[in-house]
Amino acid sequence: MASSVVLASSPLPRHIGIIMDGNGRWAQRKNQLRTQGHLEGLKTAKKIVKAASDLHIQFLTLYVFSTENWKRTAEEVRFIMGLVKQYLKAELDFYRENRIRIRHAGDPGGLPRDIVRELEEACEDTRSFEGLQVILALNYGGRDAIVRAVGRWLDSLKKIEKIEKKPLEKRVPVKITEEGIRSCLDNPDIPDPDLIIRTAGEYRTSNFLLWEGAYAEYYFSETLWPDWTEADLRVAIAAYQQRERRFGGSKP
Numbered sequence: 480m481a482s483s484v485v486l487a488s489s490p491l492p493r494h495i496g497i498i499m500d501g502n503g504r505w506a507q508r509k510n511q512l513r514t515q516g517h518l519e520g521l522k523t524a525k526k527i528v529k530a531a532s533d534l535h536i537q538f539l540t541l542y543v544f545s546t547e548n549w550k551r552t553a554e555e556v557r558f559i560m561g562l563v564k565q566y567l568k569a570e571l572d573f574y575r576e577n578r579i580r581i582r583h584a585g586d587p588g589g590l591p592r593d594i595v596r597e598l599e600e601a602c603e604d605t606r607s608f609e610g611l612q613v614i615l616a617l618n619y620g621g622r623d624a625i626v627r628a629v630g631r632w633l634d635s636l637k638k639i640e641k642i643e644k645k646p647l648e649k650r651v652p653v654k655i656t657e658e659g660i661r662s663c664l665d666n667p668d669i670p671d672p673d674l675i676i677r678t679a680g681e682y683r684t685s686n687f688l689l690w691e692g693a694y695a696e697y698y699f700s701e702t703l704w705p706d707w708t709e710a711d712l713r714v715a716i717a718a719y720q721q722r723e724r725r726f727g728g729s730k731p
């Protein structure tokens with residue numbers, strides 16, 4: 480049985496990303512509103528955060544709301560934003576007890592002000608915690624993240640131009656490097672994900688961690704997100720432990 484999966488202590492993925500999909504279908508199958516699916520999905524997210532923390536995973540990125548999810552009805556969007564706000568407020572004691580640090584990936588610019596405020600507070604209040612780091616990908620898009628990184632780079636060049644009072648084109652051309660782009664991403668200190676999980680039987684990235692996920696191992700689960708449990712997480716990690724990662728090299 481899944482719950483009896485005993486995990487080897489290594490290799491444990493340092494960073495897991497989860498595309499938490501299937502909330503809407505879960506609700507529809509039960510003749511409930513999609514919003515009920517999101518409510519159940521939030522409960523699952525809490526369980527999986529605790530499980531990841533207990534397993535001593537270092538980083539967990541949860542895909543909460545994509546840059547494309549604004550296409551949904553205003554009612555659904557409002558409901559999801561409300562849930563996020565409620566979650567951030569209500570869970571502070573839980574983060575404290577478990578030494579969990581909250582972080583954000585995505586564009587705060589496009590989010591409602593009150594959500595940004597709650598996010599900033601949660602990030603600030605948990606900044607010193609040394610346990611699991613939970614990165615909430617909220618108004619997050621992989622392409623958007625790369626565009627914003629390049630924008631940051633350009634801004635820093637403009638600052639140099641201002642200080643040196645020399646137009647950029649008169650300077651030695653700046654070399655564009657992978658490391659340079661990486662250093663301008665939202666959370667450059669966080670290692671690339673080792674394992675990316677997608678639930679609900681969909682087999683696509685939907686714009687999640689495009690840059691960082693270049694060499695992630697993918698694990699797909701048929702189970703809808705609200706039905707996911709700690710046992711499913713253990714099965715996914717066990718599958719990861721069977722993979723041989725070569726990063727483009729050849730078999731040793």
Ligand code: IPE
Nearest residue numbers: 499500501502503504505543
């Ligand atoms: C994932 O579940 C949650 C978000 C994208 C916010 P969905 O709402 O996409 O559920 P399905 O895919 O419609 O079942």
Ligand code: IPE
Nearest residue numbers: 498499500542543544545685
């Ligand atoms: C991806 O799921 C986004 C999140 C889980 C937050 P979607 O349900 O939005 O993706 P598509 O539309 O099926 O690709």
Ligand code: MG
Nearest residue numbers: 500501502503
């Ligand atoms: Mg979906």
